[in-house]
Amino acid sequence: MNDFPACTRCAHDLRDDELGRLLCLRCEDRAAQQLAAIQGSSGLYAQLAHHLQRGGSNGGPAVSGSKAAPAPLRVDVLSLQCAGGPVLGPLEGWVRVWEEAGHAELNEGASLQQRVDHACRTLRYNLHWAAESFAAADAFAAELNTIHRTLTGITAGEKPPRHVTVTCPCQQPLRITLDVRALTCPGCRTEYGHSEILRLPLAERRAAA
Template structure:
């Protein structure tokens, strides 16, 4: 009997119509790409979070002997050409270009370059999800990029945890971002899709 095929991103069992990545993981990657681009995207919003106190910080503290930095350096770095946002995305575009599946364009403003990178990656996403040997690495790195931007802009929220019931009866706490979970009671392992398909745990009276 052939071994069960599993998603290379979350280890969930694949349907016959899925090649190497499950549909929920592919959709999550698509949503992360979409969140970065455009005039209202996370990359564009970094500039509004550039100055100290422009995110969610409290009142300025007086009495310091040195003046505060005029900008938040971690945000400034995230906005640069070789920073942790545009740099990796264009790196993946160059990688996909070697497969004939993306077009490198490093001209224009940084925002235009970001939008182009996201656009060409989204256009070829179905191919990459199905065939690129390092798609799991791409999905993981993109997740880190988006989380970094959400943290910098103050839009990162703690994922809502829901209780689901393992086959052994133990309650597991998962989120929509959960990639895999192991039951501490019976050691059963669930990928993203499998975990979200588990029955909801019953609420216990206080």
């Protein structure tokens, strides 16, 4: 058994200058790079606008005078762009949690792009604190990685990873991808490896109202 302190995200042993941290410097740097890639007018979130049309080459405007019907919009991209979708929703969710700890400030009074940019900026600004002291730093880094991979898959023309929701024995729903490496339940703090996560039962669908 390895008794050396390890990063809660990648499970690599912490170096002498990383002792006492929850995330190693490598995982902190990766999270900072992912947040930087998501925000901004040319960032991954903004690039979604160029991938809205199904079957379109670049999402540009239709040629004037064309009699062809416009290509249908991609529902998966629309979902990623909306306020409660799997990009802004989780990012602002973490801002709320960090705000309660006195390490962030939410901004919901702007455009969606501005809200994404603000969330990424404030999370990056407080990332060092999170890597050292935030109990759910590993869960944050794992969800951020999922968001980044999804956006990268869309903007690079790749199929995004499939998501499923499983249920921890404490009844906390966990939204995962099938290739997730490890995860800590934010409800009961139980740590799961890849095979253990995939053995958890699928969350029951809510009955239609």
